[in-house]
Amino acid sequence: MLVAIPAHWYSRSYTLEEDGTPVGTLTPSLLANKAALEIDGALYEAKRDGALGAFVLTQDGETVAAADKKGVIGGRFEVAVGGRIVAFERQGWTGRRYHLLREGVALGRIERSLWSRRIEADLPVDLPLHERAFLLWLAFMMWQREQTAASS
Numbered sequence: 719m720l721v722a723i724p725a726h727w728y729s730r731s732y733t734l735e736e737d738g739t740p741v742g743t744l745t746p747s748l749l750a751n752k753a754a755l756e757i758d759g760a761l762y763e764a765k766r767d768g769a770l771g772a773f774v775l776t777q778d779g780e781t782v783a784a785a786d787k788k789g790v791i792g793g794r795f796e797v798a799v800g801g802r803i804v805a806f807e808r809q810g811w812t813g814r815r816y817h818l819l820r821e822g823v824a825l826g827r828i829e830r831s832l833w834s835r836r837i838e839a840d841l842p843v844d845l846p847l848h849e850r851a852f853l854l855w856l857a858f859m860m861w862q863r864e865q866t867a868a869s870s
Contacts, residue, residue: 720850722837722858732837732858734851741847744855746862753855757848764855773859775852783852793860799849800842806853808860816857818842828857 722732722744734742734757742757751766751773763776773795775783785797785806793808793816805819815829818841826841839854 720839720841720847720854722839722854724835732835734854736847742851744851744858746855746858750863751859753859755848755851755855757851760848762848762851764852764859773856775848775855777848783849785852785856795856797853797856799853800845806856814861816853816860818853828854830857830861 719737720741721735723735725731725733725743730746732744733740734744742755745754745756747753753764755762755764755775760777762782764773765776766773773785773787774781783797783799785795788794788796795806797804797806797818802820804825807817807819809815809817809827814832815827817824818826818828826839828837828839828841830837837854837858839850839857841850841853845853
């Protein structure tokens, strides 16, 4: 299981751990829809391509994962990861959980804690770590957008 734990109580950065071992960091940008990821020493950038474009994960300028938002309202995406196209959808009325689905069958989930900023990603281990971290960022970014909209 991939877990994102805030680096400090006051920090925007998260330490990424897999089965208790640190594997990287997630550092959201002060700008919306962007973050730096360091996974096992490799640097990635997660961002949105333009105002209405796909959400992408790039390494050295090359796209390594992508997600297209489906619909204007709601948290539903079509995601290209692990050499396949899958659905990534917000589940439940609280919006704290996202499921990764293939043909309607749950492959995994990402859930934020009710009591802290901790995020747990229980996703298929056959997905490369950087793709699992991208999905975690995608859910995190959507939660941040919802929180910003609610406080406006």
